[in-house]
Amino acid sequence: MMLDEVHGYVNELMSQAVYDSAEVLGTFLLSSMGASSNNAHLTPAVRVEYLVTYARALVGKGEHVRAIAYYRQALQNCEIHARKSAGAANRAFSALSSSSPFRSSGAGRRAEDDLLAEKEATIKFEVAKCHVALNSPRAALAELETVTSRYRTLPLLLTLAKLYRVNGYERAAGSTYRECLRLCPYAVEAWVALAELGVKSEDLASILSQHFPAERAAAVQQQQQQPLDLQSWISQFVSCHRLKRADEADKSVAALGGFIQTFPNNVHLMLELAQAHTVAGNYRDAVSCFQHVRAVDSACVSKMDHYAVALNATNNVVELNRLTHDLLRIDNRKPETWVAASLYWDSKGDRLRALSYVEKGLRLDDTLPMLHLLKGNLCLKLNRPDSAVSSFRKAQTLEPSISAFEGLAKAYAAFRKHKEALVTAREAVRLMPSSPRALLLLGSVYAKQGETRARAMKIFESVLRSNPNCKEAILAVIDIHVANRNLVAAEHILSKHLESNVNDDLHTRLAGIFVEGQKYGQAVEHYHIALSLNEANEEAATGLERLEKIMKGIDPDLLPDDEDE
Known part of the structure; x- marks a missing residue:
């Protein structure tokens, strides 16, 4: 032969x-x-x-x-x-x-x-x-x-750009993605990557105009005559991803919602909207979006790590378990699968097993930012701040999200490295100047030092002026008042916000203040309200248990054996 x-x-x-x-x-x-x-x-x-x-x-x-x-x-x-x-x-x-x-x-x-x-x-x-x-x-x-x-062909350049990004060479990644667009302006992933790399909106518009000279005119035409104009579609598509990168969650949700009206049941856009809701903390809306995606495409694995986060945040352990089994059946070599498995075991309190599943996912693919974020958070819970710092840094390299900055600052704080935490928070504000979470992060770092609490208070108050119902800012202001032993002011502010913002965390915090002020009857009332709003609120359950011991004359910090003696 x-x-x-x-x-x-x-x-x-x-x-x-x-x-x-x-x-x-x-x-x-x-x-x-x-x-x-x-x-x-x-x-x-x-x-x-x-x-x-x-x-x-x-x-x-x-x-x-x-x-x-x-x-x-x-x-x-x-x-x-x-x-x-x-x-x-x-x-x-x-x-x-x-x-x-x-x-x-x-x-x-x-x-x-x-x-x-x-x-x-x-x-x-x-x-x-x-x-x-x-x-x-x-x-x-x-x-x-x-x-x-x-x-260097287009597929080779796209792979090269991704590798530059994964390895932390953002400038080289940006120039390589630009070269991809020179070869093919319809390489959508290159536009998305440039937006996620933090390229300014003016620069993105300039790049668009180079490849699509009639882009601006087409945008007007899109609104009037041609809703499916591809050039205008790319411009709007890039804008949505830029908003996500800037952590402007509300604007991102609004932009994606309008986009989906033009392209209904678009799986990519619905996934982006669901992720935007997750990042914004709108977990129930996120769950609804992800369920819609799975109704359209039941075998979709992309961004299911964010779905797992939303389910975990809403204490929906049954659905999280079902999602984990579905992903294992669809593809057990995808890193998103192991994020879901890890979150499930974390929700059951088995953090070491949760960490082992994260490690398994990382061995399969260490380029998913969520795996590193999850590992960092688990390491903090297991009192391993050095490993947490490494994990959050890697997550930050892969995708400089606000979650990565928050985790890194928290890990530095666990190390008592205030200077490094402050540098991290300032970098977050520099990259995401319109992000409330970035401002809150900077404020929280300032609040840890007595001499900079006044500066922290100004930051929190500025966030509340733009978003009066921001729970995190409210709680941060309360923490400063409590640290300054101004319990009356803390009680007044929380009571005022609870008139228009019914929230189990706020009720729990107010109950804690009443305990410190020895107003036990009112504390019991607010702990019960918190648990009626969210029966899975561990802080409220623990606080109520401690308060009942105090009211019985028992030291809540004594172990059960000591009580028997």
Whole structure:
């Protein structure tokens, strides 16, 4: 059987995804390549083709480490071919450089060299994809950086940009995404990435105008005549992602809601809206959006980590358990699956098991920011602030979200590193100047030091002026009054806010203030109100239990054995 025939059969099998048979047949192809009788007939270029074909069969089987080894052999044959080609060219020029036939053959060799260089770039791209599959982003980046710019295709550039971003090289990622748009302005993921990297709205508009000169006119046309104009759609799409990056949750929700009216049941937009609700703390709205997505696309795994967060925040353990089992059935190699599993066990109080599931997800794919955020929070609960700092930093590198900044500042505070926490909070405000959560973070860091509490109070009051019902700002103001032993002011402010903002956390905090002021009857009343609003409020349940002991004359800090004695 001729080698070319075997090669053809291997390719035919792979085109039908019959990788096991393709791999077995490929071994005969490689064995025949090694036979001395065939050596004279096989050029390095042909050897490259056979080795690449066999490596592709291994990739199809999921054997990425073996595939890399055969891709390396293919690259070695590329080098051999390049050396032979260079030697032949030198001999031709030395023989008779002025002869027209030699000029013609030289041009042919140059074309062949270009094809070989292009093939080499393609192989390196395949090697990089194997490294990505093996969760080795640094090795993948090192491989792609050796490909010269001339042979960087759009898929290669997009992968390179993602790898720059994963490895923390944001400036290089930004310039590479811009190069992607130069090749294809409809590469939507590049627009999204630039928005998420924090490129200013004016710069994004400038880039849009470069690729779509009529973009501004098209935006007007969209409103009047053409609701499906693609250029205007991209502009609006980028704007939604920029708002998400700036943590302007309310504006993001409004923009996405309007967008979905134009494109109903768009899974991507509905997922973005659900995530925006989750980030804003509107967990019930988020759950509703995610349920809508799953009704449209029941096998969707993307952003299900945020769905798990929303379910956990609403204490919906039954649905969280159901989601975990669904994701395990759909794809147990997706990191979102292990976020859901980890949150489920965290909700059951088994933090070590929850952490083990996070680690499992990270071994599969350490590029999902939520895994690092979850690991950081679990490490804080387990009193491991050093590991928490590392996790939040990684999350911040992958996606500089407000949650990453909050976690990092909290981890530094656990280390009593006030200066580092302050730097983190200021950076959050710099990147997200319109974000209430960023301002609250800065205020909370100031509030931890007695000499800067007045500055913290000004920040919290400014947040309340723009959002009078902001629970976090209300509680932060109360904490400062309590720290200053001004219980009357704290009681007055909370009572006033509860007139228009019924919230279990506010009732719990007011009950705690009444306990400190020894107004036990009123404290009991507000603890019961808090538990009637949210029976899963652990702070209210614990506070009520302690208060009942105090009212019985029992020290609430004594252990049960001490009480028996």
